[in-house]
Amino acid sequence: MISIQSLTHQYQNGPNLNFTDWEIQDEEQWLLLGASGSGKSTLLNIVSGLLKPTSGSVKLNGTEIYSLSLKDMDRFRGQNIGIVFQKPHLIKSLNIYDNVALASSLAGIKLDKARIFSLLASLGLENKKRNFPDELSQGQLQRVSIARALLNNPSLLIADEPTSSLDDENAENVIDILTEQAKENHASLVIATHDKRVRNRISKEYLL
């Protein structure tokens, strides 16, 4: 369960952002909606433990994440939060398998080869394991980044504009995959988007 309370963030020389309180139950799926500049990315970064808010609290399964030391927070994030970015951000020098496997070794979790294989298979990438990122299409790369986000069985899966650079077909696919995989892996799902193609798929909305 994730809860944020009386959260504010003040950018240096920037706007002061206030966020209404938000509770996400286990396995719930949410959309985070808002015009650009409304603080969508800021809120996502705060929830994912990447950006320390000026005040307020973020609790994930009872852990107050901004009370952790920097190093513990890196590890906590690696183990409990899966993040899918707008761009896949894969590491170019590693092949697809290694890119996914990296998630477990960096988070300090024992490598589970079978899980990587089954994740890649369920995302239709079983033939691409030995390929390098520059040999795959955008849609395929986005699926690799979803596999990477899911590898450690996170309790929260966050996707930041995952469909904005994809065509209709791929966008549909990615939304399907995100919702199905989140359900299968018993993770809560938050998708930040302004994409209409996504809006009619998920009912719960948090508006900024």
Add this chain to the structure above:
Amino acid sequence: MNILKLSTKNLLRNKLTTFLNVILVAFGIAILSILFLASTQIGNKLEQNAKDIDLVVGAKGSPLQLILSSIYHIDFPTGNIPLKDATELMQNPMVKKAVPLALGDNYQGYRIVGTDSGFVGLYGLKLSAGKFWSKDLEATIGSTVAVEAKLKVGDKFFGAHGLSDASDEHKHHAYTVTGILQVQGNVTDNLILTNIGSVYKMHEPDHDEHVVHSEEADIDNKEITSILIQYRSPMSVVIFPRMVNQSTNMQAASPAMESARLFSLIGVGIETLKWFAVLIMAISAMSVFISLYNSMKEKKYDLAIMRCLGASKSKLFFLVMIEGLLITVSGAILGLFIGHLAIQIIGMYQESAQARLTGLYFVNDEFYLIIAGLFIGIVASIIPALQTYRVDIARTLSKNK
């Protein structure tokens, strides 16, 4: 997947840059290791060959030339000295041991040294086959001579006039090999030892062969090349050479002093090369630094992603450090390999077998070269590595690049 593997893969992605950097480090290290190896080996050879010899007395001329020709058997002798004067000097009370040398002939470039049994004691020679020379025209050969010239006990060979040329052979008298020395690890491996009488016999006019001479009658007009001298007491170091140089027509040269002088002469060259190598290593450090620094721009996203996936800042710091260290340490190891290989190849093409270099020789200083490699790696990668601490993950990743 550990950070070592990750660093390796990052380096392999920029193969050419990595290659250039490794080669740069390797060249600097190789030059230094060649210098270390060559100067240590030459120094050791010089020392071993002159170990128990306090002084060399020979004809007037360059003292360095006298040492080189009589101890290291490299240069030509300064001339000859009358046997009468030499004998007188050898009986001086300050002299503990004196060994006469008569040079002038060679066999296939190996010098034939006419001497007496004192030479065996002076160099501590041991036989691996046969016996030491005793009569005229008997020869005991060094281990290298036996192998290279394919001579064994009982074989006969003709000496040639001169110290390296085989054109003018003494066809009238053949030497017989009576013994082969064990490997000594010094200049005697490359010498052919015989008695002084044999050398005289080679150079006698033909008609003299039929005339019977007694040793005593001959002594007045006979000559030898030089005498190797061991003092009875260290006190003689000051007096004896001065006595020789002032009161006789001969000159005395100290191997220790002349070797030191020789080293100070070539020392300038070594010093220049050393600074050249240091310069190359400084350039390599800069090159590694610039490559890492430039790649940080591109790597910023990778680093941010890794932070997202749970890597701590210190882990990423080491990731970049290890990239730098991998380059410089592998460069250092490659450099040592090139250094040894180069010395080995130089040794193969060397003409004077007396100072032959080998690549299968290691000195302690090489350990410092590995340390130097580590040090360059640390210096070159510390600033790029510290940059990882400044990467703002949230901002980097939401820029949507």
